[in-house]
Amino acid sequence: MNILEIENVSKNYAAHRALDGVTLHIPSHCVFGLLGPNGAGKTSLIRIITQITAPDSGRILFKGQPLSTEHVLQMGYLPEERGLYKKMEVGEQALYLARLKGMSRADAMKKLKFWFEKFEIQAWWKKKVEELSKGMAQKVQFITTVLHEPEFLILDEPFTGFDPINAELVKNELLELKNKGTTIVLSTHRMESVEELCNNIALIDNAHVILNGSVKDIRKQFRSHMFEINYVGNRIGFTNALWTGFELIDLKEEEEQSTAKVKMLGNLTVNDMLSLLMPHVQIIGLQEIVPSMNDIFIKQVSENRN
Amino acid sequence: MNKILLVIQREYLTRVKKKSFIVMTFLGPLLMSGIFVSAFLLDKVDTEVKKIGVIDNTHIFVNKFKDNERVKFEYLNEDVEKVRSESKNRGYFGVLVIPATENLSSLEKAVTFYSESQPGFDIISKIKFTIEKEINTQKYISAGIDESKLLAIKTDVNIQTRDLENKETSTPLTTGLGFAAGLLIYLFIFIYGAMVMRGVLEEKTSRIVEVIISSVKPFQLMMGKIVGVALVGLTQFLLWVILSSTVFFALTSSLMSGKSDKEKAEMIMKSRPGMEEAMQQADEDSPIKGDKMMKLDSILGTINFPLLIGMFIFYFLGGYLLYSALFAAIGAAVDSETDTQQFMLPVTIPLIIAYVAAATVINNPQGNVAFWFSVIPFTSPIVMMVRIPFGVPWEHIVLSMVLLIAGFIFTTWIAARIYRVGILMYGKKVTYKELWKWLRFQN
Numbered sequence: 001m002n003i004l005e006i007e008n009v010s011k012n013y014a015a016h017r018a019l020d021g022v023t024l025h026i027p028s029h030c031v032f033g034l035l036g037p038n039g040a041g042k043t044s045l046i047r048i049i050t051q052i053t054a055p056d057s058g059r060i061l062f063k064g065q066p067l068s069t070e071h072v073l074q075m076g077y078l079p080e081e082r083g084l085y086k087k088m089e090v091g092e093q094a095l096y097l098a099r100l101k102g103m104s105r106a107d108a109m110k111k112l113k114f115w116f117e118k119f120e121i122q123a124w125w126k127k128k129v130e131e132l133s134k135g136m137a138q139k140v141q142f143i144t145t146v147l148h149e150p151e152f153l154i155l156d157e158p159f160t161g162f163d164p165i166n167a168e169l170v171k172n173e174l175l176e177l178k179n180k181g182t183t184i185v186l187s188t189h190r191m192e193s194v195e196e197l198c199n200n201i202a203l204i205d206n207a208h209v210i211l212n213g214s215v216k217d218i219r220k221q222f223r224s225h226m227f228e229i230n231y232v233g234n235r236i237g238f239t240n241a242l243w244t245g246f247e248l249i250d251l252k253e254e255e256e257q258s259t260a261k262v263k264m265l266g267n268l269t270v271n272d273m274l275s276l277l278m279p280h281v282q283i284i285g286l287q288e289i290v291p292s293m294n295d296i297f298i299k300q301v302s303e304n305r306n
Numbered sequence: 307m308n309k310i311l312l313v314i315q316r317e318y319l320t321r322v323k324k325k326s327f328i329v330m331t332f333l334g335p336l337l338m339s340g341i342f343v344s345a346f347l348l349d350k351v352d353t354e355v356k357k358i359g360v361i362d363n364t365h366i367f368v369n370k371f372k373d374n375e376r377v378k379f380e381y382l383n384e385d386v387e388k389v390r391s392e393s394k395n396r397g398y399f400g401v402l403v404i405p406a407t408e409n410l411s412s413l414e415k416a417v418t419f420y421s422e423s424q425p426g427f428d429i430i431s432k433i434k435f436t437i438e439k440e441i442n443t444q445k446y447i448s449a450g451i452d453e454s455k456l457l458a459i460k461t462d463v464n465i466q467t468r469d470l471e472n473k474e475t476s477t478p479l480t481t482g483l484g485f486a487a488g489l490l491i492y493l494f495i496f497i498y499g500a501m502v503m504r505g506v507l508e509e510k511t512s513r514i515v516e517v518i519i520s521s522v523k524p525f526q527l528m529m530g531k532i533v534g535v536a537l538v539g540l541t542q543f544l545l546w547v548i549l550s551s552t553v554f555f556a557l558t559s560s561l562m563s564g565k566s567d568k569e570k571a572e573m574i575m576k577s578r579p580g581m582e583e584a585m586q587q588a589d590e591d592s593p594i595k596g597d598k599m600m601k602l603d604s605i606l607g608t609i610n611f612p613l614l615i616g617m618f619i620f621y622f623l624g625g626y627l628l629y630s631a632l633f634a635a636i637g638a639a640v641d642s643e644t645d646t647q648q649f650m651l652p653v654t655i656p657l658i659i660a661y662v663a664a665a666t667v668i669n670n671p672q673g674n675v676a677f678w679f680s681v682i683p684f685t686s687p688i689v690m691m692v693r694i695p696f697g698v699p700w701e702h703i704v705l706s707m708v709l710l711i712a713g714f715i716f717t718t719w720i721a722a723r724i725y726r727v728g729i730l731m732y733g734k735k736v737t738y739k740e741l742w743k744w745l746r747f748q749n
Contacts, residue, residue, distance in 0.1 A: 014743070050520045052730070069523075077520040083513030088320060096316050100309060100521040144517075 003028040009058035018044035020207040033198035073102040080156035091125035101148040191294040226289040233281030313530025335550035356399035363406035484692040499633040506637030524726040625687025628714040631721035638728030660685035671696035683713025
């Protein structure tokens with residue numbers, strides 16, 4: 001079941017077309033990566049989903065229903081440009097934001113206590129936000145985003161401002177939330193977090209969706225059938241062993257072993273390759289070179305622009 | 307609806323708990339009673355007695371100049387030059403020289419007052435009054451008119467102002483009240499309107515606004531803020547009234563213990579604007595009559611206080627709502643406090659005009675200027691308040707109130723459209739053309 005259906009959404013800002021016929025389906029209980037270069041239209045789309053603005057044309061369905069005001073209570077949103085009231089106390093502010101999302105005071109206090117203990121920041125309850133460091137404020141802000149246990153979370157660059165330890169903390173929280181059934185839309189430039197977290201992605205460039213699907217399928221789509229082989233042995237022997245059906249892309253010889261990058265053509269399998277090579281060289285290791293999300297991003301965007 | 311209440315509550319509590327609010331709550335009445343006390347004390351401090359040497363070569367005016375607390379007259383029989391050069395040593399503030407002249411008419415222009423520093427209005431007018439009185443008496447005598455007959459003829463006209471219900475009123479008093487009310491509204495609109503603007507700006511610069519408007523609509527946020535700040539203003543005003551009255555009664559009972567009724571009334575009168583004029587009026591009409599002060603109570607009774615207070619609250623709220631919407635729009639349109647200046651000016655000009663027009667209105671409370679300025683919603687909060695103590699036909703009041711309500715609905719509508727675009731707009735140089743675009747932008 002798709003928790004969110006974006007159907008042919010377009011949005012113009014004065015002279016600039018931010019979104020052009022964007023259609024996306026976001027399945028429930030997944031982590032969905034919303035990717036794209038700066039200015040592509042991601043923030044515009046996010047603001048339409050969170051009902052901060054409305055589309056010029058097209059529509060959005062949340063759990064099968066057209067998007068309406070009560071849906072905001074079921075969504076959590078962490079904007080890229082984010083902040084808190086500087087002069088307000090942490091606890092009081094978190095409570096205020098929670099109640100704006102429809103939580104009762106008692107419920108909010110209970111959940112806040114839980115999260116503050118989890119992140120070990122109980123001592124900050126009475127502190128003013130301006131007294132916190134950036135990372136601390138980010139932690140507080142993260143809590144306020146997820147406190148009302150929304151079914152649907154949108155996080156725009158959630159990892160900025162976090163050191164590696166806290167980034168890991170947040171990452172694990174997100175996975176935990178996903179396992180509990182939350183659908184998470186993650187918009188980020190940090191491709192390594194996409195690799196680690198996302199099940200599905202959509203790539204937007206210049207107001208259009210240029211790539212869309214599950215990470216697995218997309219990887220398969222961009223599969224280049226490239227392999228990296230570590231071996232010990234003779235170079236000539238190696239290259240001779242690979243005859244038709246393989247293309248040698250690169251070969252690096254080092255003292256102890258050599259590393260070759262080989263492209264497999266046609267319908268051959270890894271077993272075929274191994275059986276060809278094994279008589280001639282000692283295989284140390286063999287691995288498919290899977291394109292990284294970073295590579296896919298770059299490749300797809302440059303293709304789109306030409 | 308519930309969400310607006312949450313916003314109102316937050317806006318109210320964060321401001322009311324601030325140290326600055328608590329300080330102002332106590333400072334305000336202290337300042338006001340300080341003004342009252344200092345007016346009283348300054349009066350006391352100024353008890354330097356001025357000695358004036360009188361050289362009267364006509365011998366008409368001997369002992370005719372009346373001494374009082376501040377001024378004492380000494381009658382001398384010496385040479386003018388001698389006295390003038392010695393005046394400082396002898397401690398005279400000034401020397402009054404009345405030369406012997408051929409006739410009384412030439413005397414009128416021949417009197418001279420020599421002093422090192424310029425004498426105040428009070429001394430000159432006192433001297434002038436006494437001399438005129440005596441010259442008049444002399445003229446009557448030389449014309450052969452008997453002095454006792456003179457006193458019988460002397461008329462003392464005293465126009466009493468009464469309202470249509472035949473209760474006595476006092477123009478200076480109503481003026482004072484009107485001015486005070488108008489000033490108070492002017493100040494409150496400025497102070498609390500600016501508070502709204504700063505709040506909006508704070509949300510923009512701290513970047514929290516996007517988080518909030520993913521939970522509430524921009525209009526709810528704007529109205530929540532406006533209403534919350536209004537409540538802060540009303541709370542502040544209420545606390546001031548309570549505290550001021552308490553302090554006032556405490557002070558007056560301690561300062562006034564041991565004084566006669568007359569002196570007490572004098573003290574009250576001296577420390578209020580308008581009251582002073584009322585007293586002077588009483589003084590001018592008859593320096594002897596003291597019972598005018600006793601009529602203070604009945605005069606105050608003619609002022610319709612419930613109406614005044616009710617109208618004050620209505621016009622404060624109406625004026626505040628009208629202007630704070632515009633202030634919210636300004637805050638939403640710009641990125642920093644310095645950028646607000648260019649928009650503040652056009653918004654505050656009507657307020658300033660209203661305050662300046664108040665003077666004209668006081669002289670002619672039923673004239674055209676008064677009518678139009680008390681009816682147009684941008685100036686009516688101030689000008690109508692100035693008019694009300696003088697009595698305003700109810701049709702004017704109703705028209706003014708209706709237009710004010712329409713006014714703030716209108717400015718709220720405009721502000722909402724600008725607010726909703728502006729709060730997420732950063733870095734754009736905002737011009738009026740840009741604002742017009744935002745106004746027409748359909749969401």
